[in-house]
Each structure stands twice: as C-alpha cells, then as structure tokens.
Amino acid sequence: MxxxxxxxxxxxxxxxxxLPYGGARLPSSAEEWDGWQDTSNPQLAKIDRTHGPRLLALPCVLMWATAWMDDANEVIAPLLGLPPLPVVGLPDAPEEEETGALHWKTRALVALADGRPFVWVDDEITALDRAWVSRHHRGPALLHRVAAMTGLTGADFAVIDGWLRERRRRTPAT
Structure with a gap:
C-alpha cells in the first residue's frame, strides 16, 4: 500500500x-487584527484564523465536506491560510432536516472513503450516523461532533490529532 x-x-x-453560531471571537494578536475588517460577511468575523495552521499540521488529507462546496475554497480557505482543498461531491442539502434521519452527507462520505480511514468533523453528527458508518465502512472512522455555538476548539483538535496519530502508529510501514 x-x-x-x-x-x-x-x-x-x-x-x-x-464558523460557530455563537458570538464572534476577537483577534488575539496583531497579525490577526490585520485584515480583520476585510470580510464583507459579518458572520466570517467569527472564524478563528489560527485554525488554518492547526489543520495543516494534522497528518491527513483535508477535504471540504460542506454545503459551501467550491465557495469554501474561494472564501474560507484564504481566511485560514489554507491552499485550495478537494471538495467532496455531496447531494443537495435538504431544505429541512428530518429528525431521526441519517445525515445527508453520511452515505457520500463513506462512499468516497471506500474503506480508507477517515475523520468527519461536523456539528450535526448523530448516533444514527455513527451506527450507519460502523456497519457500512470497512475501515476506521472517527465521527467527531463539534459544538455549533463554539465551533472547533483546542479540545476538538486534541481528539482529532490523537486519533490520526494513533492510526499512523498502527499502520505498518510499506
């Protein structure tokens, strides 16, 4: 392999x-203040620009799995200092989420992973998604739910990084 x-x-x-649904996070350094007002969408002021380097440091292949689709590379990636990332081809998001239904992204992500280890970071993951993935995905998977009001935190990064590094440790060299 x-x-x-x-x-x-x-x-x-x-x-x-x-982009957390809670209040905006204020910049913590002079570098972050540069360009803080550059965004035309006030919601974008909530993005934590330190997430870019933290994401790039993770031992994985980053991919957008969002209703933003290609707009994530146009708007979000530059704010985080990320290069353009592959965009997962997802079905159209439903107008309304059905309570108790499998998330609209789940099947597409499992199909794309095709047995490869993966992490899915989202604020809408449920126990139903976890159960479905465990039955239909033949490789390891971490479905990590983020609190929507706060978005990704240091604790979330620690869980994700730990899981990824454990996979690397368990994978024999080829």
Whole structure:
C-alpha cells in the first residue's frame, strides 16, 4: 500500500464547525487584527484564523465536506491560510432536516472513503450516523461532533490529532 492510500481523510464542515453560531471571537494578536475588517460577511468575523495552521499540521488529507462546496475554497480557505482543498461531491442539502434521519452527507462520505480511514468533523453528527458508518465502512472512522455555538476548539483538535496519530502508529510501514 502506498502512503497516500493509508493517509486518513479529514472531511471538514464549515457552518457550526469553522464558523460557530455563537458570538464572534476577537483577534488575539496583531497579525490577526490585520485584515480583520476585510470580510464583507459579518458572520466570517467569527472564524478563528489560527485554525488554518492547526489543520495543516494534522497528518491527513483535508477535504471540504460542506454545503459551501467550491465557495469554501474561494472564501474560507484564504481566511485560514489554507491552499485550495478537494471538495467532496455531496447531494443537495435538504431544505429541512428530518429528525431521526441519517445525515445527508453520511452515505457520500463513506462512499468516497471506500474503506480508507477517515475523520468527519461536523456539528450535526448523530448516533444514527455513527451506527450507519460502523456497519457500512470497512475501515476506521472517527465521527467527531463539534459544538455549533463554539465551533472547533483546542479540545476538538486534541481528539482529532490523537486519533490520526494513533492510526499512523498502527499502520505498518510499506
């Protein structure tokens, strides 16, 4: 197996994950203040620009898994200092979420992963999604739910990074 095949995928949501629904986080450094007012959408002021380097440091292949689709590369990636990322082809998001239904992204993410280890970071993951993935995905998977009001936190990064590094430790060298 090649390193590329074994490198886990990380499917990354935007709304509620990178863009929390709670209050805006104020910049903590002079560098962050630069360009703070550059965004035309006030919701974008909530993004934590330190997430970009933290995401890039994770031992995985980053992919957008969001209703933003290609707009994530146009708007979100530059704010975080990320290069353009692959965008998961997702079905159209439903107008209304059905209570007790499988998330609209779940099947597409499992199909794309095709047995490869993956992390899915989203604010809408449920026990039903976890159960479905455990039955239909033949590789390891971490479905990590983020609190929508706060978005990604240091604790979330610690869980994700720990899981990814454990996968790397368990994968024999080829």
């Amino acid at each position: 090649t390193d590329h095949v074994e490198t886990p995928l990380l499917f990354l949501d935007v709304d509620g994950t990178l």
